[in-house]
Amino acid sequence: MKKTLNQMLIIFGASGDLTARKLIPAIYNLYKGQHLPENFVVLGVSRSNMGSEEFRSKVVLESEFLQKKIAKEEKDFVQKFADKLYYEDLGTDYDASYEKLAKRINQLDEEHGTDGNLIFYLSTPPSLYETIAKNLHDAGLTKEEKGWRRLIVEKPFGYNLKSAKALNDGLHYYFNEGQVYRIDHYLGKETVQNLLVTRFSNSIFEPLWNRRYIHHVEITNAETVGVEKRGGYYDKSGALRDMFQSHLLQIVSLIVMEPPISSDAEEIRDEKVKALKSLRIMKDEETIIKNTLRGQYVGSTIGGKKVKGYREEEGVNPESTTETFAALKFYVDNWRWKDVPFYVRTGKAMPTKVTEVVIHFKTPHHEVFKSQDVYKKDNKLIIRIQPDEGVLLKFGVKVPGLGFHVEQANMDFYYSDLDSAQVMDAYERLLLDAMQGDTTLYARADEVEAAWRFVDPILECWENNPSVNTYGYAAGTWGPKNSDELIEDSFGWRNPGDLLTDESGFCILC
Structure with missing residues (x-):
């Protein structure tokens, strides 16, 4: 230590x-x-x-x-x-x-x-x-x-690629890169760091962590609250800038990255940068419109209580088209992830506060035993970042009785079970790392710029192309219904509940 x-x-x-x-x-x-x-x-x-x-x-x-x-x-x-x-x-x-x-x-x-x-x-x-x-x-x-x-x-580290570069250049004039620590509290969460350990310390996962065995990857970040008193700031930012460009692309980089040579901070950060640079940038507007979707919550009644729509929030333009929900489908251009789609969504005023990663494994090429539900065919590894932090593995078992009908069973682990472990708060961990000079969980300048390089064309298209719609969704629901159409093969999104093992498509709408 x-x-x-x-x-x-x-x-x-x-x-x-x-x-x-x-x-x-x-x-x-x-x-x-x-x-x-x-x-x-x-x-x-x-x-x-x-x-x-x-x-x-x-x-x-x-x-x-x-x-x-x-x-x-x-x-x-x-x-x-x-x-x-x-x-x-x-x-x-x-x-x-x-x-x-x-x-x-x-x-x-x-x-x-x-x-x-x-x-x-x-x-x-x-x-x-x-x-x-x-x-x-x-x-x-x-x-x-x-x-x-x-x-x-x-954060935020810039408003777009140009401003991020200017900010980095401005800081580098007075401090060298090794002295600059860009804090992202998401990286301080134990379960985010556990992505690395789950991948690289377990031979039951690492050999399968590629295009041969993974069908698609799904990441959900949802908040039950709206913009509250941040309306003025949020209306100039939106979900893509506020959550996706920073927090969620950090999580993507940990999933996508190649094994580092060692646990040294710079080795890990080098691989994260390579991962972000390998994301396929959507350059033409047709591709962006087909593979991205933005939404905005509208007023509804939840539990008998009226909830404001985004445009009614303090500091928000009454005609605003700023997204409070964003869903994207994209690919990674390298050998490991070729043709494996990644689906990422983030939203406010949704049914559950949750952040989780779902790895969907491919079904066996030759299916001897048939499952009754296409969605329940695939094995899933679910890494819950918050709340009810833990890891859940879904796999097929035989339903008792005649025949060979397959149902999914759960194998789960919870961080709360580790009674002897003192789990640090994200800011505790990150402050202590900075005090000790450990940059592993801090974003480097080229990492920030690589993330903006991927996001910039989407933001420009959304802001400048009149054919890009902002779809309304009732507060307390899982976003615009047509976001399900992003995911092919009838899988749809996993709509998690408060607990890791909960899974439903419910909406809290009265």
Whole structure:
């Protein structure tokens, strides 16, 4: 296990929601689990006028996100953690001299013995990334004369390929690629990482993980909520940018990638980049229209309660065609996956909150025993990423009685069964990795650009071609009905329930 060196974490945008809701609780859990180094300090930096004591109260002592956890602990234990947190008011603008900030950092470094090791976490809008990087550089805070420097940035990494390249170039002017950590909390989930282990550590799967044995691959990401208070942001983004380009293509890359030479971070990231570059780009509009579909939820009644449609949400254009649902069919141009279709869908206001991967294996070429249901013929490996995290294998068994009728049986594993295992929250894992300099679960610049290269033509077609429709679907249903037509051979989508073994085509529509 890697050693976590003494260091300081400087959070820009520290007065924002992400810091209180995710970052500080994750750091508290690392503190409680004794994963933090002996000398460790957090410096919150923002434009809000407050001091260190007020900051500690806001994000620790009186935080609604830590209330239940700290209530179980001794006051001295909690206070000792809170005392590791400090705050620096930047004033009215992020684009100002950081000379005062540099003095504060140097002072805390000397007082607490953090050995000059600094992580800068930019919990700010992406438009400020280059500005902050420049000002850190101008204040001499990017120099690695004493200790190392690392920069963590949140998604979105650009709005399209052009802006992603510009963002990468801007950061690379002040930090080298090895110092930049692009955080995607999906990659911090244990079950996402388990994709790699399931594939490469099991001889019952790895020999079958190719076009000879796999019929198609299906990925579903569904949320029960609508856009809530993010209407203004979401209307400029949409499901393809918000979920598919980042989270879901990361999952695709882990499924598609070739075995890395070793578990070294760069070896794994090299193979992920190759995987994304091997996705067949849909260049002509006819192909895009045939293989993609976008939808938008409309108002409905769920459980006797009226639910708003997307166009009625706060901050959304009443005539918006922005997609809250996206479904795509695409192929991978390499030997392993030639002619194997991939189906990926993501949507809001759907019946179940779930993310899962379904590997559909081909049926035997010579079927001795007939199944009554074409959908139940295929063996399935289902990897549930959230919730009810686990792995499910569906295979054929004989139905008791006369004859040889085949029915599907389940063999399942749940992470919750591992009583001895302490499963880290995604931000805990990713923050600890950054503290230890492990980049395995962070996106590299060429990885981000390869993902945008695949998505860009689809976005351009959807935005500019008037023949591209946005299909309505009632909130609480599994998206537009015609999305089922993307999947050939009468398979259709697997519509999962709350539990891993649940499977139904239900809608919660009254």
